[in-house]
Amino acid sequence: MSFIKKFIEQETISRRNFLLASAYGVGGVAASSMLGGVARAAISDPTVAWSYRNRTNPYWNEIVSGGEAFIESLGKPKEFLTHLINEGSSEKSLSDVKALLSKTNGELALAIDTNDAPNARPIVEAVAQAGGYVSTIWNKTDDLHPWDFGDNYVSHMTWSDEGPAEQTARILLDAMGGKGGVVHLGGIASNNPAIERLQGLKNALKDYPDVELLAAEPADWDTQKANQVMSAFLTRYGDEIKGVHCANDTIAYGVLEALRAEGIEDMPIVSYDGNPQAVQLVAEKKILATVFTNPHWGGGITAALAYHAAIGTFKPSEEPNAHREFYGPAVFVTPEDAAAFKANYIDSVPNYDWKDFWGPTNGQIAYK
Amino acid sequence: MGSVLTRNVLIKWAPLIVLIVLVLFFAAMEPRFFSLRNFARIGISSAPALMVAIGVTFIIIMGSIDLSMEGTVSVCAVVFAFAFIAMGGTLASFAWLALPLALLVGAVVGLVNGMVHVWLKIPSFMASLAMGFVGTGFALLLTGGDRVRVQDELFRSLLTERWFGFPIMCYVALLFLLIGWFIQTRTTLGRNFYAVGGGEELAHASGLNVNRVRILGFMLAGVFYAVGALLAVGRIGIAETATGSNFMFVSITSVVVGGTALWGGIGGVWNTLIGVLIVNVINNGMVVIGLPGYVQDGVLGLLVILAVVLSTDRKSVTFVK
């Protein structure tokens, strides 16, 4: 019967809001106030939500696990975290956020990857207007900044992939002996990380005049597509291929299997993301290096920033810009340190201090 | 009479001719395309797609359509992987039971799909589209988004072991192609698909239990999707919710390119084989000749239109929707 009780309680509260809203509507009070724009100092018990692409990708699973770990650190069950899954659709991403803002009357602490950079602005605007708090990761346009929204746009974290990708590329090119052909399998071509990771490889190639970039094809972050593209590369370039640069771990799996089908076991490969499976492969020396971006911590801290800003633990507008826009951590995983890394980060997930917002970060975001 | 005969013969062999022309074209552009090892690569990428396409071929022959394959493939792959690992994780143990289990799961999903379509009288396009969501959703529920690795060397010999240059999975696909051919030509059910596609009301009036044929058709398709799922897992060693992604449009395109008409009654599994090969040759060939990634979707589209125009007997219809 408890759900009935819960319903009645909810009913009483929301009826008040409902009447209030109707009164605004009937009275024709200024439109902006009707649509939100609620100013409030702090929210005592905000809904905490994570909005992300999908659950079929290990990367996002790690993000979610971090979000849940943060929730549990608050002494709440992990079901308390609301999940908004956009399935790769910016349209659904935006609609879901707005629906949730309505449902919670703006009492929301939102962590989000907006799926496509242009989608960030409408989302941030909607959250700010409703009086909620939002922290974003990865996708945002360069002209959108947290400090332009007072407290409501808490922070943006991204990872500068160009540098780390360049470093893994160097590991790869060295393993190739500094000569021969290399192929790159990228993410969805227009995604920012995909562009940066390819750029990292190109930067490294400048120092290796004897290495030729044979081809760079998008594999859409997809294992099966990567598998097929690699097969075709083998036909086109055959033995010319001396190394493979993958934009992420899921692509690397497909590449490994395509090579395995041909009986090629010793091809130098580097990837990105540092998923547990990839770390295992690094330990086995099937992959030479990957870059761990600590999505578990990223997922937790992004939710924590939004939450603590919402309950008033800190006031974002009083923080320096470097605390509003910053780079996330990047840890190299190579065969030498893979075992230690695995023990520290994967076999036992570290207990992070979710109030140490900026400890592991990598400095303020710089725009080109 | 002579001219009619040659036209019929031409129509019958047109898809194969298109395939051969494509192979020769890509071989001319890049001689390395024309090698046994590359054909094996095309075979590997074709094998799972062929299974899925054969499944949907039966449905299309009935004049219906099935869009549930992505969900069904994912569910079968995930259930297989879980069962396989739970029962020992190698084919040498009782874990081989996971193989028939996967086929059974495919049949059950197909059965439900068919029942929703037939009993609730929902057109197959809508019923199967919705069932596809349910399937993918169910696979997600099972995995919670995780990937399940299947590393058993024996099972992976589908990919790694080769006979005459082709991995075992190609022979498995061939075996099921023959089974599909057998069902199509030598069983009542197979022939009844053509009857339903040729004239559903007439078939019903002849005493044929059309609803039963339809439901069985969706069930059979489910079994073939399951085989496709097994080969897809065999190919990359991972079962996940995304295992079924991208199968829908590719398989239906392949079926149509092979000369099976979307309005039912015409075509068969050999057409589908040719169709799948055409699509995979194009996909492989475009990368092999070094076409930039961003034009590949467009070129594939144009070539598919060209292939359908050349390989379908469209004179038999007055209009197309």
Place this chain on the structure above:
Amino acid sequence: MYELQKVDKIFPGVHALKAVDFKIGRGEIVGLVGENGAGKSTLMKVIYGAYQPDGGDITIDGTKVRFQNPRQAMDHGIGMVFQEQSLITNLTVMENIYLGFEQQFVSFGVINWKAMAAAARQQLEKVKLDIDPATITSELSFAQRQLVELAKVLTLEERIDGDLVILLDEPTSVLAKEEVELLFSLVRELTKRASFIFVSHRMDEVLDLSDRIYVMKDGEVVDVVTHDEADVDAIQHKMVGRDVDKEYYREQKQKPYKADAQPLVSFKNVSLERKYSDISFDLHPGEVLCLVGTEGSGREAILRTIFGLETPTEGQVALKGSEITSFTAKSGVVNGVGYIPRERKIEGIVAGMNVYENMTLSQMGNYSKSGVLSIGEEKALARKWIERLAIKTPDVYKDCGGLSGGNQQKVVLAKWRSAGSDIILLDHPTRGLDIGAKEDVYDMVREMSDDGVGIVLVADTLEEAIGLSHTIIVLKDGEAQKRFECSPGDKPSLYDLVHHMI
């Protein structure tokens, strides 16, 4: 042997069968006649199990039976040969014959094609058809297909121990005369093994073949006559409830056409590859020109050429004196050609659209301003023509798919006449219509002639062709054989025509 007692069938709003008594003895051929909507097809569906009666009993040899579906009726020896071509054309002949009953040739899940072929050959022998059972059905002629359908029903003979009842629904509609005779001799021969229920609009055939004739009107059996007592006029009187005019084809209303006026349609040595060749004729205002020939003789292709659906490969076609260069249906319509197709439900009306939408479909330009429809005017037009042609419809909003065949035909006719078409192409305009509706059509043909409309007709029967036309062109294999002038009182005989057709 097989008997219906006080059978009722009710549909929402329609009492389709009212306490019908019907029986058929062993080896008997029973005719069933009635106007469209009299309840014939409902009765047949009850007999072969497609409908379940709402009242009354069905008995076989005194035992009560109830069929849930056609399959159960078949299991009791009742089979149906359908009016529409009911073979599935992409299957082989033997597959069609054994469709739904393949199990007898299956062992271990495998079909034994040889056994099925042998069995099918045996069935085909019963109907004296010598073709390979593995032939794809679409390659057969219509007559052959009709015989295959009969052979299919006759498989009941082997399957059922008891007596057979076979329903023949309009089996002769696509057959030529001599094919009809072949069918009849077969049926008579088969009475040794089966009883037949024969349904046809061709009264002469029913009289010829049947031992007894049931006459239906408004869902009731109004008369049962024996072969010897049967009289066409009496039966038609019972069916229609009024006297049928002796001057059935309105010959007395036939007036000479304006032979000196400019021809509406002019064909000069026109050919269409593989359809017809070297056809020439002129169609004048007020003339009814009939094209006579067997199925595939090129009649329909000529109609379709006039309308613009086919582009001739040679020769000149002129409409109202101006030569046609681009053959599209649009240009046909603009030149005042109206096409009343044989497949009324497919090409004539759009089921799912209402009466006024159908009527203005070919002339929306007249009822719209810059693309915007004036629906009020459309409705007014529809009301006018509903009255003028006595179309039976509750209102202008009625879905044409729900109208009876005769009324659908009237809607199609109204579509063209209201648009002012003065070249009307009639393709089997009376096919499947009952006598009353046929007479309405004949009246309309005469009225149109009087108004100076030129009509090209492909008639349902030769009698109709002779009765209605001013001019007859006999076609065979796409070539014109003979031209007849048919002024009233001086018309060619059936024999004259048939002589040139075959």
Place this chain on the structure above:
Amino acid sequence: MTSKTMTAVNFARIKPHLPWITLLALVLIVGIADTNFLRPVNLVSMAADIVPLFIMALGMTFAIYIGGIDLSAQSIANMTTVIATLALPSYGIGAALICILAGLAMGAVSGYVTTKLLVPSFISTLAVGGVAFSAAQYMSGQRALFMDATMRDSTFGWMTGVTAGIPHEIFIGGALVLGTWFLQSRTTFGRALKAVGAGEPAAVASGLNVTRIKIMAFALSAGLAAIAGLLFSVKLSGGSPTLANGFLLPAIVAVLVGGTPLTGGVGGVINTLIGTLIVAVIRSSMLYFEVDATKQQMVFGLILIAAIALTIDRTKLRVVK
């Protein structure tokens, strides 16, 4: 008349109203669970957010209304987000015109391939969509592009503004639904579409230029998809070849749930309006009922089956394929 036939007649009377009854029922169910949902602010904002999807579904309605399908819609919307962003600096408001023209042209190509080359629309639109996607990738240089905020606001600000508490998207959607409704029910083109959908042979035999009508229907579909892309691009202030991803299936689902079945000639733009709102409500209901993340897709599929089973008017379907 018996009581049984009476209920049958009554049900037949209710049938055409089932789509909006379903919508109302869904709104009430969610509203009872959480009255927040029923606040006008929320309902208005939900409606405004669904507008781009609705516009695409509106276009899709025309393709489905004539018995076809348009699988190119999403790619065309993707393409127009790129075109709009690229063209805004040099052409201003003219960018909108370029987008719409590009959409119409692509749709006309689909229509041409379908009607003249007799390639089923399932394949032809998929292929043209591939071309549009390639074009989008090429033009964007495979990057996400951003509109200058001031330029966007001065040129297209009217699209995303708010008047009297109503977001302008709703006015745009409303204007388009009125326009297309007028087109569908009051113009010769709409009537011709209905004839083509319900009985193509009869439309031909009435002298209608069926080919042209179909090409126009596909052009209209793609044109509206382009408007959807344009509006979305303005709303998000940028463009990318993947920005409109995830539109296609919901748009098809919206049309089908509204009660425009794939058999053609039945339903229409008003149905699509209701169908889109049903999709929007189902989507929000996931949040309001706090459906677990891993279960959402499966639940969506199940509700979809129920909604379609309720809303389609089977009396208008001759054969359920």
